[in-house]
Amino acid sequence: GQNIDQPTEMTATEGAIVQINCTYQTSGFNGLFWYQQHAGEAPTFLSYNVLDGLEEKGRFSSFLSRSKGYSYLLLKELQMKDSASYLCAVRAPNAGKSTFGDGTTLTVKP
């Protein structure tokens, strides 16, 4: 099975940097996703890590350590529009299924 843990809530200040952690224990692993979900909307894709290391994409970066079962999403230069839920998801080897964590609700304050 899959077990994915993320903090439930985080608060940060506009312009700051925030790191959202995700730990996982899985019976199989083919990659890790991060999705962003604004309240009342559908999730949208942010990043996908397969190999260890840091992937940078604009203000957002995602890190993976497969040996530690650990990932984080780093958001720089926070903006008010970054207030959302951030979902970590692990892709299983079979049939492309992904298991989602419960999400971290980030609130950005002025």
Place this chain on the structure above:
Amino acid sequence: NAGVTQTPKFRVLKTGQSMTLLCAQDMNHEYMYWYRQDPGMGLRLIHYSVGEGTTAKGEVPDGYNVSRLKKQNFLLGLESAAPSQTSVYFCASRQATGGYEQYFGPGTRLTVT
């Protein structure tokens, strides 16, 4: 391209009633998924399909049935709705190979009274 669309957007059912949720995608994706999302929780997989004519159970399949008669459509049925099925339902699709990210529809908000 419309991407992934879902019908209806909102629905209220009484316990015991049945309904079908429709998901359609115009991206020629092989894989399609149905999730439910309860308040404060992540997405839980109900059923999925890896191609036309195929379906498989996810984490929480009880009380739901699905069909994939055409590649672009994935239907989710509730035969006898229960209050525990009150939730937001998301459909998603993705390519079979290459880009593994899922593209989500806007969701259907279902209330069972």
